[in-house]
Amino acid sequence: MRKAEPRLQRKLLAWLLGPLLLLLVLDTAAAYWVSQRFANLAYDRALHEIAREIVLHARPGEAGRPRLEMSEATANVLLTDAQDRLFFRVDAPDGGLLGGDPSLPRARLAPGRGADPRFYEDSVRDERVRMVAAWMPINEAAGAPMVQVQVAETLNKRKRLALEMLASVVVPQLLLILLATAVVWIGVSRGLQPLQRLRHAVSDRSHLDLSPIDTHDVPGEVRPLVDEVNELMARLGKTFDFQNRFVADAAHQLKTPVSGLKAQIELALRESDPERVRHSLAQLYISADRLSRLVRQLLSLARNEPGALDTVQLQPLDLNAFALEVGMDWVPHAIKRSIDLGFEGVEHPLMIAADRDRLRELINNLVDNAIRYSPPGGRVTVRASDTGDGHARLAISDDGPSIPVEERQRIFERFHRLLGTQEDGSGLGLAIVSEIATLHEARIELEEDVDGVGNTFSVLFRLRHA
Ligand SMILES: Nc1ncnc2c1ncn2[C@@H]1O[C@H](COP(=O)(O)OP(=O)(O)OP(=O)(O)O)[C@@H](O)[C@H]1O
Ligand SMILES: [Mg+2]
Structure with a gap:
């Protein structure tokens, strides 16, 4: 026989875990987006700061064209980072490169005083970078010339920060789901134990035992079913009793006429006078006739019993x-x-x-x-x-x-x-x-x-x- 119980258990778990896992996936996506935003917020400010530092090294040049005076040592200090590589470029308003890395794609911002810096992603030599681009005046003086400064940074620490933030959100949730699964598994197993006991109570009993199943331990949901089964067993029990009594009665009733018949036959066999044999046979016929009527009555009784297989045609x-x-x-x-x-x-x-x-x-x-x-x-x-x-x-x-x-x-x-x-x-x-x-x-x-x-x-x- 196949066990029904674990299937129910699995079904319950699937219903519980399915939605929870779906929720976890959605939640992870949302958390990833949020953590990336926060990582950018934190590091973008530093990037903007470097851009400002670079502009400090720009001087007004000849013919109104600024110059960039930054030693390699200074550039190294500004652009060195433990995890990422940094690039920069500075452009004059006429489009000429004043300094930095020419392979950095030039931003095409409209020159404007006091405009907000732009942050965006781009690539440098096939490497993804986060970029800040802004127009800045080279000094505080009114009418000071403007330069376009761009600083780019590879994404390593941003990615790492985002991942760390993500992990700190998702891992506890995953653990929570695992814990919930374990608790539900145990809970359902324990909840189904009465059903298991019920199964044993039925499978262990002998086929002759039609006594009612004990319902005191049975869960409320299954109780009506067990009550119905008990009801059915009670009816079966009555039918069995009835049949047993009937068979016993019938056997008892048939025994007497059959032994009578045998005795009469023995007697007839001992007779030698044909006239007396004839008489015995006539008596035998009467007895056999009675017996056959009894058998007919017995069959009719069985045939007309309420619930008998023989259908009534009204x-x-x-x-x-x-x-x-x-x-x-x-x-x-x-x-x-x-x-x-x-x-x-x-x-x-x-x-x-x-x-x-x-x-x-x-x-x-x-x-x-x-x-x-x-x-x-x-x-x-x-x-x-x-x-x-x-x-x-x-x-x-x-x-x-x-x-x-x-x-x-x-x-x-x-x-x-x-x-x-x-x-x-x-x-x-x-x-x-x-x-x-x-x-x-x-x-x-x-x-x-x-x-x-x-x-x-x-x-x-x-x-x-x-
Ligand atoms: N009309 C009747 N007048 C008097 N007694 C009767 C009458 N009908 C039935 N009885 C009594 O009731 C008893 C039961 O009747 P029932 O018909 O069940 O069985 P039976 O006639 O003895 O046997 P059988 O199975 O051959 O009919 C009879 O033995 C008889 O004593
Ligand atoms: Mg009668």
Whole structure:
């Protein structure tokens, strides 16, 4: 069996970690941008300062063209840095290079007094640099000539500062996410432990154990599911009990007639007189017939059990006509037993929804009982009527001795028969009748008798109007 639990755990983690990591990526991008800005802010000022220093070495020259007087030593002091290389150039307003590095791309700023310096990125000999460019007067005097000063610096310390700033923001966040992952992992594992225990509680039990699963430790979300499973097990348990009892009862009921049959056969085998053998065979036939009826009743009981696999086919049926039709089949048998079998119906059809075969079986069992338990000369009536409140009643009455009040419930139980009954039977007929009535959502009752005479079994069906 595949474990369901880690999948849930992984899913939860993915849902939590996915958005967190996405957030981290966005955050890193933002932090990188911000840290680069701050690194530039800090170092740009120094770059501008160097530009100012350089201008201090410019002098007014001949014909109004300034000169740059800066010794190599001075330039070295100004332009030396531990991490970066620096370049500069100074240009006259007419575009002539006054000093510095000619390979530095010349800025094309409009000359202007008091304008802000420009900072931007450029490249010098294939190397990226940060540049400051500005027009500056060579001294404080009014009307002093202007020069364009540019200082450029490679990006090493800026990059390093930006990276350091970035690391100081991102690393703690990454650690936080790792910690959150660990905590969530542990939390989810512990949270899912009851489910794991539940799984063991189910997988460890024997297939015969249908007792309810203990719910006291089960998380609220799963409880309805467990309750449903328990409910199902309770129903299964009832069905199992029922089946077990039925099989035991059936085996018990079949044992007696089968041993009777064997004894009769042994007896017949010892006979030599053909006449007596014939007699034994006739007896055997009667016993086999009884046995086969018992088996039929047992099968019918199993077939009509509520929830049985055999599906019920309820179709429109006229109870009035059908009761007469089934009742007629019993006339020859009734005559043989000197019973006056009558039928009373109504003028119009009584439409109900019924399964023909099962309804026939129900009527057969009730009529069979009425004839079987009435003394010769009795009257049995099959009656179909409209109750007036939306029901059709089928009643089978006899005028034999009434069933004692205390037995009226129990005769519907399986194998229950009245004490001292002389007639053949196994006590299954009324149990079958009651099952069939249930399948038709019909109510069966044994009506009150008058002065201890007669029995009326009536079944109430809901009327269906065509
Ligand atoms: N109309 C009746 N008059 C008197 N007693 C009856 C009547 N119907 C049923 N009984 C009593 O109820 C008992 C149960 O009836 P049920 O039809 O369930 O079983 P059975 O007739 O004994 O056997 P079978 O399974 O062959 O029908 C009968 O044994 C009988 O004692
Ligand atoms: Mg019967």
